[in-house]
Amino acid sequence: MVLLDRIETAACGCEADHAQPLLSVSEATDRLRAAVAPLIQIETIPLGAALGRVLARDVAAATDLPRFDNSGMDGYALRAGDLPNGAGLPVLGEACAGAPVGRLTPGSAMRINTGAPVPAGADTVVMQEQVRRIGDRIDIDGQVRPGQNIRRRGEDRKCGTILLSAGTRLDARAIGVCAAAGAGRVAVRRAPDVALLLTGDEVRPAGETLGSGAIWDVNAPMLAAAITEAGGRVAVVRHVDDCRQALIQAISEAAAKTDLVVTSGGVSVGERDHVRPALAALAARTVFSGVAIKPGKPITLAMLDGTPVLGLPGNPMSAYVTWHLFGRSVLARLAGERGASTARRHVRAAQGITHKPGRCEYRPARIEGYDSDGMEIVHCQPRTESARMSQLLSADGLVLIPADADILHRGDLLEFLPIGAAGPRRM
Numbered sequence: 001m002v003l004l005d006r007i008e009t010a011a012c013g014c015e016a017d018h019a020q021p022l023l024s025v026s027e028a029t030d031r032l033r034a035a036v037a038p039l040i041q042i043e044t045i046p047l048g049a050a051l052g053r054v055l056a057r058d059v060a061a062a063t064d065l066p067r068f069d070n071s072g073m074d075g076y077a078l079r080a081g082d083l084p085n086g087a088g089l090p091v092l093g094e095a096c097a098g099a100p101v102g103r104l105t106p107g108s109a110m111r112i113n114t115g116a117p118v119p120a121g122a123d124t125v126v127m128q129e130q131v132r133r134i135g136d137r138i139d140i141d142g143q144v145r146p147g148q149n150i151r152r153r154g155e156d157r158k159c160g161t162i163l164l165s166a167g168t169r170l171d172a173r174a175i176g177v178c179a180a181a182g183a184g185r186v187a188v189r190r191a192p193d194v195a196l197l198l199t200g201d202e203v204r205p206a207g208e209t210l211g212s213g214a215i216w217d218v219n220a221p222m223l224a225a226a227i228t229e230a231g232g233r234v235a236v237v238r239h240v241d242d243c244r245q246a247l248i249q250a251i252s253e254a255a256a257k258t259d260l261v262v263t264s265g266g267v268s269v270g271e272r273d274h275v276r277p278a279l280a281a282l283a284a285r286t287v288f289s290g291v292a293i294k295p296g297k298p299i300t301l302a303m304l305d306g307t308p309v310l311g312l313p314g315n316p317m318s319a320y321v322t323w324h325l326f327g328r329s330v331l332a333r334l335a336g337e338r339g340a341s342t343a344r345r346h347v348r349a350a351q352g353i354t355h356k357p358g359r360c361e362y363r364p365a366r367i368e369g370y371d372s373d374g375m376e377i378v379h380c381q382p383r384t385e386s387a388r389m390s391q392l393l394s395a396d397g398l399v400l401i402p403a404d405a406d407i408l409h410r411g412d413l414l415e416f417l418p419i420g421a422a423g424p425r426r427m
């Protein structure tokens, strides 16, 4: 079975299932992109505070990069044409990094450090390992190529070249590029403020002594961390009683003062699941409600007076996966991030996989090694358990099993979505 052409295409396979009125992941994603608009506020902040923020304007090189010809080595600056046959050169003066550009005395060599401006009159730097220093003179061993070891002004980028475009999320690498470009302050979009509303009368803060039937709250800490990781600011974390009126009020208040409301639990169809009825009572516009995926089928997105409200399922694994698939996209849209797509790659199945056709499945998988072509081989869990966090911990990512697949074979190509920090964890 060849699945290679599926990555980043529209179809996920869910639409092959006509029996249930659930949207495909791709249709839900398209609707999400159409519904959620970037925040308009822009602020200019110091570069040191810009990690994770999204550029609102292009960053261009403020000067030629490098700004002046400078030495790539510790050694001696000279004019190649001055080199006598077999004889040495007198050493006069020193060019230091950070000092103004000096001038070479014709017929001499000047000591020079890495990064120091090349003195006027010099056209070559000879590294010190190629030189024998005898008192105030040097003899040079081997060939000297005129122009060697000089980093030329503008050879990296010319002044005015756009290095990073608006819509780029600033990671450590991009921050380094901004600094190299001379951008001490950057114009960024306001970071989206997010409200996290937890439902479930059984749910208690982690660590609290539990009464009968109670469980520890996985989703609040997990989602707060995931929101922060994705560049959101967790402005509100609130537990809401399993009471429709209370949820209506909480959603309404949160939507009025934040840019995104994320609810956890209560989005399914039980009488005590109040998220969808609350959104209906508030006359929120449904973007999608119910997607043909496992885990996370009841995932819901609605717009309440321009504020997105994302209803994540209560099962922790479902909440994590749906946040990964949809929540991060909502935040990326709000933050004006361009080209934010979830990194995917192809891997091969280490073993046969069975799957019940109907919903496409994001199943936890672990990288086991490589095949003879250098492709990664992944081992999948036998099934996805929406309530088992241990499955996530032992996974390096999720493999996508298309909705219509029933059996995949050892060696088949699979789409793989990495999760968490780089590197496998074990439990």
Ligand SMILES: Nc1nc2c(c(=O)[nH]1)N[C@H]1C(S)=C(S)[C@@H](COP(=O)(O)OP(=O)(O)OC[C@H]3O[C@@H](n4cnc5c(N)ncnc54)[C@H](O)[C@@H]3O)O[C@H]1N2
Pocket (backbone or CB within 6 Å): 198, 199, 200, 202, 203, 215, 216, 217, 218, 219, 220, 264, 265, 266, 267, 268, 269, 270, 273, 295, 296, 297, 298, 312, 313, 314, 315, 316, 318, 386, 387
């Ligand atoms: N009759 C049906 N029942 C269910 C369906 C369905 O189609 N028909 N769908 C199932 C699927 S799929 C999912 S996913 C869940 C989603 O349910 P809810 O979003 O309404 O979540 P809850 O019922 O509130 O909780 C589900 C589960 O997760 C636990 N939970 C909730 N919050 C937390 C938390 N913060 N930390 C840890 N665990 C949490 C909760 O105790 C439940 O065990 O619905 C299925 N049912």
Ligand code: MOO
Pocket (backbone or CB within 6 Å): 293, 294, 295, 296, 297, 298, 313, 315, 318, 386
């Ligand atoms: O769609 Mo649910 O997340 O399977 O339990």
